Amino acid sequence: MNKTNYDRIGESVYETTLPNGLKLYVVPKEHHAKSYAFFATRYGGMDLRFLRDGQWLDTPAGIAHYLEHKMFDTKEGNALQELAKNGAEPNAFTSNAITAYYFDSTEHFEENLKILLSFVTVPYFTKASVAKEQGIIGQEIRMIEDNPEWQVYTRMMQCLYEKSTARVSVAGTVESISHITAETLYDCHKAFYTPSNMVLCVVGNVDPQRIMDLVYQELPGRGAAAPIERDYGGQEPDAVSQKETEMRMEVSMPMFLSGYRCTPPGKGEELRESIVGEIACDVLLGDSSPLYARLYDKGLINGTFGGAFEMLPGVAYLYAGGDSRDPRAVAESITEEAGRLVREGIDETYFQQIRKSTFGSMIRSLNSFENIAMLLSEGYFKGYDACRFPEVFDTVDREDIIRFLRENIVESRRALSMILPKD
Known part of the structure; x- marks a missing residue:
């Protein structure tokens, strides 16, 4: 791993790119009880249209957020529960540009990191579980649509932009998520949840070389995929969409x-x-x-x-x-x-x-x-x-x-x- 000392901010950062294309950062923090892991993919609410195998694919609004919800499902049960059993505090979020899964813990950190790497990179969906999630996320969408702060921001973005997918809600709509299937989720996971499109950051009382060895053992052999071509909506006109x-x-x-x-x-x-x-x-x-x-x-x-x-x-x-x-x-x-x-x-x-x-x-x-x-x-x-x-x-x-x-x-x-x- 390469070590860089940043004297102006008082940090030392170890970084490397693994053979599978994953970017890894480790920031050691001695004398801290807590350690933190952040596993992110460059895939968010704006990534609705992309080129795969020579064909442009259009996906429903809200699919990145939907996929985030479903990634915690495993054949054994639910990764959130497994992490919580080990004393970790896990969570995830989807923004316009990235989806991230993270946790912090004071014990069993390496075991928790293995769980994180496993459930994020190995999807498990069924038609029944995907259909069930539509009702859960649909209720979440209705709740945020009743939130004035969400409405004032979303409507501002729709006024500013006519074509950019930045104007589309990360959560999508009740109608748009009704078109999401297990097959569509698998397609998006295969396209965007590849090591070369992801980054892992570990901050805490850890040994950088040990973390690198662990990640390499858990995610071996997957070669770097070609960069994904994305369409964010095209050139905007000079004027805002609506005043x-x-x-x-x-x-x-x-x-x-x-x-x-x-x-x-x-x-x-x-x-x-x-x-x-x-x-x-x-x-x-x-x-x-x-x-x-x-x-x-x-x-x-x-x-x-x-x-x-x-x-x-x-x-x-x-x-x-x-x-x-x-x-x-x-x-x-x-x-x-x-x-x-x-x-x-x-x-x-x-x-x-x-x-x-x-x-x-x-x-x-x-x-x-x-x-x-x-x-x-x-x-x-x-x-x-x-x-x-x-x-x-x-x-x-x-x-x-x-x-x-x-x-x-x-x-x-x-x-x-x-x-x-x-x-």
Whole structure:
């Protein structure tokens, strides 16, 4: 295994690519009782159409999430129960771009790791179990569709994008999952749950060489498959799909998200642009920003207000929102403040304050084993060394932030999603 010391973040990372194509990271944490394993595939809610054996396959919305649910089934029973018996705390999630299975434990870690590697790589579905799961997941979908926070976000994405599969709910719909069969699940597992499309991160009081030997013994001989060609929906038109949407639900106060469709970074620029976008978000919307102070003083926002910058396959977007008695006024103010910063510039003292605060938050996030594993995994899937973020951070200046605001936070790129009280 190769060892890299990252002095700026105080971490040492062992990494290797196994003969079967699996990327393995091990981050030793001596003097910690807990160890953590994170096994992820680059397959998520956006991966609805892909090329396999020379043919394009279209799959139902929600299938990656459905597959995540079914992966815990084994011939012997249920992997969740087996891990829990060994004192582990297991779980899983499906996002737009990845599906991950993970656990932490203070004892029987290697035995638990074997269970994790086994059930994730060896699928077991029956027609009866797949049909039964439709009712369970259908109920879950109905519950999230009754959630105002889910509705305001999903409707914002549908306004921002016309073609991208980022506009499709990760869970799918009750109708879409009705088309999922055991055969379809096996096809998707075969396509995406191959070692060369996956990454395993282990963080804790472990021996890197021992972990590598264990993984090699459990997953031997499977050669690296060809990269999967994916279709995320094609080129978007210049304008957002819809400028505004509103829906009435049982909320006491209007809820909103104002989204801005940003230019996706070029290849090799993903890490830098993610840092630029995060700093820009803090400069524009943070709780120490001039905009936040003005809106708060006017009673237009409260403590629920906040924003974020996100990058998904082929798309990037910044959004801000919360509760407000006048969402349109807040959305207009965000766009106007971005224009002011572009015209007048960003105060150097304020910029350095935000820059240090953003950097400090990124460093503090590494106190979490889960965040370390996520950082390494996302970086690997996107093609960069995520632990080098301090060096990239050093290259970002005020002009980068102004350029980001000038190009992206403008009226033509904005869409407003609102959830209004029923009365």
